[in-house]
Amino acid sequence: MRTDDLIAQLSSGLEPVKTGAVTRLLLIAVAAGLAASALVMLTVLGLRHHFAEAITGFGIWMKFAYTFALIAFGFGLVERAGRPGADMLRPALLLVLPFAAIVLLAALQMAAPGADMHQLVMGRSTSLCAVAIPLVAAPSLVAAFWALRQLAPTRLGLAGAGAGMFAGAMGAFVYAFHCPEDSAPFVAVWYTLWISLTSVIGAFAGRWALRW
Amino acid sequence: MIAQEAQYRDWMLASLAGDAAAYRMLLQGLTRHLRSYYARRLDNGAAEDAVQETLIAIHARRATYDPALPFTAWVYGIARYKLIDEYRRTKRRATVPLDEAGDLFGHDEATDAIARRDVRKLLDKLPEAKRRLVEDIKLRGVSVADAAARTGLSESAVKVTVHRAIKALGEDLERDPNADR
Numbered sequence: 001m002r003t004d005d006l007i008a009q010l011s012s013g014l015e016p017v018k019t020g021a022v023t024r025l026l027l028i029a030v031a032a033g034l035a036a037s038a039l040v041m042l043t044v045l046g047l048r049h050h051f052a053e054a055i056t057g058f059g060i061w062m063k064f065a066y067t068f069a070l071i072a073f074g075f076g077l078v079e080r081a082g083r084p085g086a087d088m089l090r091p092a093l094l095l096v097l098p099f100a101a102i103v104l105l106a107a108l109q110m111a112a113p114g115a116d117m118h119q120l121v122m123g124r125s126t127s128l129c130a131v132a133i134p135l136v137a138a139p140s141l142v143a144a145f146w147a148l149r150q151l152a153p154t155r156l157g158l159a160g161a162g163a164g165m166f167a168g169a170m171g172a173f174v175y176a177f178h179c180p181e182d183s184a185p186f187v188a189v190w191y192t193l194w195i196s197l198t199s200v201i202g203a204f205a206g207r208w209a210l211r212w
Numbered sequence: 213m214i215a216q217e218a219q220y221r222d223w224m225l226a227s228l229a230g231d232a233a234a235y236r237m238l239l240q241g242l243t244r245h246l247r248s249y250y251a252r253r254l255d256n257g258a259a260e261d262a263v264q265e266t267l268i269a270i271h272a273r274r275a276t277y278d279p280a281l282p283f284t285a286w287v288y289g290i291a292r293y294k295l296i297d298e299y300r301r302t303k304r305r306a307t308v309p310l311d312e313a314g315d316l317f318g319h320d321e322a323t324d325a326i327a328r329r330d331v332r333k334l335l336d337k338l339p340e341a342k343r344r345l346v347e348d349i350k351l352r353g354v355s356v357a358d359a360a361a362r363t364g365l366s367e368s369a370v371k372v373t374v375h376r377a378i379k380a381l382g383e384d385l386e387r388d389p390n391a392d393r
Contacts, residue, residue: 003260006264006267006268007243010235010271011232011233011235011236014230014231016230017228018275021275022278083276084276084288084290085286085288085289086281151276152293154289154290
């Protein structure tokens with residue numbers, strides 16, 4: 001086809017683009033990812049014991065707040081990753097804020113009189129947590145990739161890392177409904193670590209799975 | 213490039229609102245830059261295919277343009293991605309040098325034509341036999357051995373002739389850089 005004909009074809013019957021189309025697409029991905037991750041969590045792991053009692057405690061809300069903040073900042077990161085020519089550095093640096101907050105809280109808990117350092121950091125469930133966050137995050141990663149592929153990521157490794165971090169945060173948020181560990185040091189170390197691992201998986205997978 | 217940014221951005225914003233006439237002008241304008249960009253990096257047929265692929269990508273992904281960001285950087289991001297994609301498909305080269313949006317918008321078909329005309333004029337100053345040698349080796353990529361076989365000269369004689377011709381042209385330019393402008 002001649003290029004002039006292509007231009008004529010593309011410009012005839014041009015549809016206006018709705019403002020906020022990118023945001024809407026990503027919100028659909030968040031809803032679908034969280035729902036699918038919740039399904040995996042409920043069928044494979046189940047809610048934590050005495051959930052009705054735990055939901056009134058500080059620990060579970062601390063986990064919700066940390067992971068929700070990471071989801072919110074991850075959203076901004078993925079939104080930038082899907083736009084050619086957009087800067088990803090600044091939204092990536094913003095991730096330091098929730099991490100600094102959880103580290104501060106962890107330090108306070110460890111400095112409290114009579115604190116059992118080992119129990120605070122290691123908890124009782126590290127071995128399970130290790131497998132579970134990336135597992136629960138997997139459907140969210142698929143949803144994030146699905147959305148990114150409809151945008152225009154131009155640096156696929158970086159975009160994949162952002163999507164992996166975003167999905168890892170969604171997985172960790174859902175995992176918090178199951179996780180019996182309520183100490184800040186545990187969350188600061190293990191949640192962060194397994195979210196980071198999901199990000200690394202996303203970086204490698206993105207190099208081919210995000211091609212468009 | 214700043215004037216281009218303003219013009220193209222206006223057309224893009226109108227296009228996003230559904231203005232087909234602005235969109236056509238935008239795509240026609242971008243095509244001139246894209247042709248020049250890919251012609252400097254790909255073979256003839258592949259270059260025009262890449263232009264069309266990029267136009268289709270611009271069309272399909274136009275919702276990803278954020279009006280708060282420079283339009284030229286957005287187009288350049290897509291053009292560069294499509295170039296890398298083409299290199300990957302043909303397994304020619306794994307990396308693309310980190311150049312800038314100016315590399316896309318600093319050139320178009322018209323400036324390329326002027327550059328070609330300047331080279332032409334310069335070469336026309338050489339005697340016929342020398343000019344053909346320079347054209348073959350420097351512009352068409354003919355090997356020294358083939359050029360030697362065609363002319364009946366030895367390979368080293370070919371190299372020396374081409375080297376001297378280029379040097380003479382360079383001295384000529386230095387003496388009077390604006391002679392033919």
